[in-house]
Amino acid sequence: MKFLITTPRGLEGTAANYIKEKIKDADVWITPMGYAGLVLVKTKENCEKQLKEIPEVERVIPVMFEVPAKLDEILSTAKNISKHINETETFSVETTRRGKHEFTSMDVNIKLGRKIEELTGADVNLTLPDKKVLVEIIGDKAYISVIEREKWKKYTPEKPDARSLLKKITIVQLPYWGDYKVCRKMGEKIGRAAQAFEIKELIISPKEKMDAYELMEFIRGVKKGQRSRYLIQKDAYPWDVRKIPVSVWDLYQVIRDKRRKNRTIIITDPLGDIVSNVKNKLKKDLKFSKEIIVFIGSREGIPRGLFDLADYVLDLTPHMTFATEQGIPAILILLWHLYESS
Known part of the structure; x- marks a missing residue:
């Protein structure tokens, strides 16, 4: 044989x-x-x-x-x-x-x-x-x-589609600043992560005046990272893939925006609450909100003045601070598993 x-x-x-x-x-x-x-x-x-x-x-x-x-x-x-x-x-x-x-x-x-x-x-x-x-x-x-029928299969009717939640999520990301090369490299990682999860939108949000060229390099990196992931998705997926929208908007104006109705605002910060304390209410909000807006810091956290305007301030890993490029995967995977948990 x-x-x-x-x-x-x-x-x-x-x-x-x-x-x-x-x-x-x-x-x-x-x-x-x-x-x-x-x-x-x-x-x-x-x-x-x-x-x-x-x-x-x-x-x-x-x-x-x-x-x-x-x-x-x-x-x-x-x-x-x-x-x-x-x-x-x-x-x-x-x-x-x-x-x-x-x-x-x-x-x-x-x-x-x-x-x-x-x-x-x-x-x-x-x-x-x-x-x-x-x-x-x-x-x-x-x-x-x-x-x-093979045991290991990517796409089966039994598996829920994570995009049902991810397509409602907007990530508000503080840009990275400093050395041009580092800004660009960090932007690549952010762009790749955002595109990988096929979120609704990525908003790059400076919290104050910053060097235009540092921001330019960060955005160039985002574009490069997004494109590299998009090309892989086009070849790998049996469905059409879209490039997620990427925009720039002042951090404080994003949280002031009243046009976004039925939204849930989440800020990730070590000063926040642990997920187990709010998981039941958060799970309900994830299911019924039309949009979930997640704020993620970069080098510095999200300004504390925004905390009272958020629905949740979450400490994803108590007593630990993770790297900037880990923010998007960490919060999105956590929200998905909470969304699908019994």
């Missing part, structure tokens, strides 16, 4: 050594055709369970059909594949192509999927199928498998 093993790049040899130790009759081919992160294993018996016990092994794909890497040969397996998919089940075809061929991965997905659909009467489900047909092409060979 053959297995296609995936590993982190650079750990193919380590995984192979452990496979040989664990399975004495294993015939192992490391980085077949020079493709990193892959190990082909041939054994006399089914040893899938033993392979999954090796931490360096990320994925174990039992090879059910092996054919030449030609489109008609791959399509010829449809009849045998269909024996493993019931009419009441959903399926998808996922092709990973390594090497040069006269067809694309999408050609395989569409044409093989259509044949399986005709033979089984099963429906295609690209999001969360009951069965997944894997076509792993390595050079002149195609290795095909039918696997059950």
Whole structure:
């Protein structure tokens, strides 16, 4: 029996050594055709369970059909594949192509999927199928498998969507000041974090007059950090991603703004209350507020004159002060878990 093993790049040899130790009759081919992160294993018996016990092994794909890497040969397996998919089940075809061929991965997905659909009467489900047909092409060979729904999955109906809360949150961030290079680097971290959580808006809010060039470098950093994260999101997510709005507004005018109705204002500061003392009321406000506005300091905290105008002043980590760039992830992850807690 053959297995296609995936590993982190650079750990193919380590995984192979452990496979040989664990399975004495294993015939192992490391980085077949020079493709990193892959190990082909041939054994006399089914040893899938033993392979999954090796931490360096990320994925174990039992090879059910092996054919030449030609489109008609791959399509010829449809009849045998269909024996493993019931009419009441959903399926998808996922092709990973390594090497040069006269067809694309999408050609395989569409044409093989259509044949399986005709033979089984099963429906295609690209999001969360009951069965997944894997076509792993390595050079002149195609290795095909039918696997059950995988245990580890990013997007499932059972998981709530964190964006339901995050899209209501506006972050008001004091800009970092000082050395130009440090301002820019800190801005990158802030921009990346804000974009990563897809919040409603990021407002950069000086609390007083500050050096224009220091602010300029901070904003340049925010733009760079936001763009780098946005490009990753575009490639990684199966949905459209937007760049969050970024604006500049005086800190005191943000908290004075009366146009924002049904809002909850949160200030993060070591002088504040611990979350466990206010969690029940805060959780209710998170659910019913149209907007949650969070003020985060930078080098210095939020001025105390704003405290009485806020709904909550929270000390996220009592007896500890975290770095400026940790403010956004810390408060947003905390609010999300509170929002979803029972």
